Amino acid sequence: MAYFIPSADGLRAVSEARSPWSADTLHGRLLAGLAARTVELDYPGEPKHTARTRRIATTRALAMLTDRGPLVVAVTSATTLLLGAGALLGAKITERAPGEAAQHAFAFVQGAAQTAQALGSWLIGLGFILFVTWGRRAYKDASARRTIGILWDVGTFWPRAAHPFAPPCYAERAVPDLTWRMATWTRATGGRLVLSGHSQGSVLAAAAAWQLKPSVRRRVALLTYGSPLERLYGRWFPAHFGPTALSSLHHDVDCWRNLYRLTDPIGRPARLSGGCRPEAHRAPLKDPLPYGRTAQHPLPAPILGHGDYQADPAFAEERERLLARLRSEVPAPRPEQLPQGDSGRSSA
Numbered sequence: 001m002a003y004f005i006p007s008a009d010g011l012r013a014v015s016e017a018r019s020p021w022s023a024d025t026l027h028g029r030l031l032a033g034l035a036a037r038t039v040e041l042d043y044p045g046e047p048k049h050t051a052r053t054r055r056i057a058t059t060r061a062l063a064m065l066t067d068r069g070p071l072v073v074a075v076t077s078a079t080t081l082l083l084g085a086g087a088l089l090g091a092k093i094t095e096r097a098p099g100e101a102a103q104h105a106f107a108f109v110q111g112a113a114q115t116a117q118a119l120g121s122w123l124i125g126l127g128f129i130l131f132v133t134w135g136r137r138a139y140k141d142a143s144a145r146r147t148i149g150i151l152w153d154v155g156t157f158w159p160r161a162a163h164p165f166a167p168p169c170y171a172e173r174a175v176p177d178l179t180w181r182m183a184t185w186t187r188a189t190g191g192r193l194v195l196s197g198h199s200q201g202s203v204l205a206a207a208a209a210w211q212l213k214p215s216v217r218r219r220v221a222l223l224t225y226g227s228p229l230e231r232l233y234g235r236w237f238p239a240h241f242g243p244t245a246l247s248s249l250h251h252d253v254d255c256w257r258n259l260y261r262l263t264d265p266i267g268r269p270a271r272l273s274g275g276c277r278p279e280a281h282r283a284p285l286k287d288p289l290p291y292g293r294t295a296q297h298p299l300p301a302p303i304l305g306h307g308d309y310q311a312d313p314a315f316a317e318e319r320e321r322l323l324a325r326l327r328s329e330v331p332a333p334r335p336e337q338l339p340q341g342d343s344g345r346s347s348a
Helices: 009-013 026-042 050-094 107-140 142-155 171-189 200-211 229-236 243-252 313-327
Strands: 002-004 193-198 220-225 255-259
Touching: 026 050, 050 229, 107 142, 171 193, 171 200, 193 200, 193 313, 200 220, 200 229, 200 243, 220 313, 229 243, 255 313
Parallel strands: 002 193, 193 220, 220 255
Antiparallel strands: none
16 A cells, blocks of 8 residues: 655645735625625534634635636626727827827816826836745745745646746646656555645646556545646636546546635635536535634644644545555465475474
């Protein structure tokens, strides 16, 4: 029996970094209000503390806003494209800059054109300053390096054929190496293994499992936690990580279990098409585990979010369950070869 853990340490920093979403927005407050009700249901019989409940609910609300990312990107991209196309068309027709072309228009149109023109220039300069600032900060701040590592891991996962101007793809080496290790180990020992992956490591684990031969893939069980397989990759790359592909993976491997938290902005259950048995997803893990102070936790337990899944008792429980499921199929070890002439019995 073996236990492999591909993981991307950089992605564990997501819960530590500040979220770009503000809890002061109207939508964020509405989500926090709904999440506060679920927090009280998750900790029945506990003495309620308003500040503690609000903090947990706010973390859950911010994690839910990740699902609104595609809409925000679509609206921002469409607005930028339309405004840019209008500015270029107007400049081509009038042969003047937007601010000059709108001098004889209504005051509102003239002000909007001048403001947009000035704002664009300032944003270009601000973007350059932020780029230099983040580059300097990455040398001094570990959390900044981890945040940049997150973007780097996601951006360099796909082969260079998908983005030829990007840095070399690490998955082109990591996935074949992991596949070779699994295939070699199962062939040499005749055993089975549990492949465990956290965050971006779960994407590598799924990609490596897909590369295995069907006979080897049936000897592998998957344990993923904090996985962006469906929440991020499935939405942006549905042909490779959509419900059909993930359902096929679930049926091809021996078993797949996925752990997630409501406070995790990255991990979520994957949507699987068709009847998938046994179920791939466990109920969301409690975060924090104890609501208030206990003898084991004299201080309020931290909200873990995207990190430290292995510290949750549910992780060890699911791992043992997968190992027990595989153990029944593992062949018994071969008896040791005795030296020639030795009957195996002790002499008096």
